[in-house]
Amino acid sequence: MSMSASELQHYLFAPHPEEEEATANASFGFWIYLMSDCILFASLFATFVTLSRSYAGGPTSQEIIHLGHTLEETLVLLCSSVTCGFAMLAMYRRQLRRVLGWLAVTFVLGLTFISLELQEFLSLVAAGHGPTHSGFLSAFFTLVATHGTHVTVGLLWMLVMMAQIAVKGLSEPVQSRLIRFSMFWHFLDIVWVGVFTVVYLNGVL
């Protein structure tokens, strides 16, 4: 059976109650995953605070933290959260090119965040302040890099989604995945609020 163009259009873009419910259920399931991820981060935060003064003769947090650099990272990630939101708004309006455009902007901002973080890590390691140096540095690298790993996975996910949008268009399953991607990306920004407050701001007080 073949479909005319308008039938195809209707099939692809008309709301399908079953599909909408499937998307809603999948979003809720993904929300439960995010909550469990939250508990993973909480245990790393508790570990970090416990070890935050265990310098073992190594550098203190005041010596390794540069707040200007952290503020830059924070603003870049915050902007990427908003551009990700704009991609979602474009998705609901079926503006395929705009979705791709905003996702590309979000990707560049996410990549900038990761390069800033890597820069910080590499300069610490180069100065001999790697994760093996003290309890404080182990906890610092574990917490901050776990967040960074999540962001990196988010970047890969974004590339996959951009390829899917380009190949399959904004079909229901693609939209459903984009909704979960945006939840993941916003969640990472919330975790970063905890990281910059507990590790960086509180660290230099």
Add this chain to the structure above:
Amino acid sequence: MLQPSPSGAGRGTFASYITGFVLAVALTLIAFILVMSKALSFAGTTVAIFSAAVVQVVVHLHYFLHLDTSSTERWNVMALLFTGTVLFILVGGSLWIMFNLHDRTMLF
């Protein structure tokens, strides 16, 4: 008719994202400026930056993840509140035990 399905992603608007962004930037800058300028006492700054962080998390949840008290979001909020309880026990309990141990033994 089924109950409205749970959904982790209500739809935002351009205005809601911009409002969230402006509030988040303001809260971030307040926290950084307070620490960099050392305008308040140690205790005052600590309370201020942690309060700003809590408010900023709520701003992100509301304006970016669109969580509210509507029935479609009810189970998401329930899961969030349950997670909050677990976090409180996990983080609060760990820190209580470990700092107490530190005070009594000075082992780490």
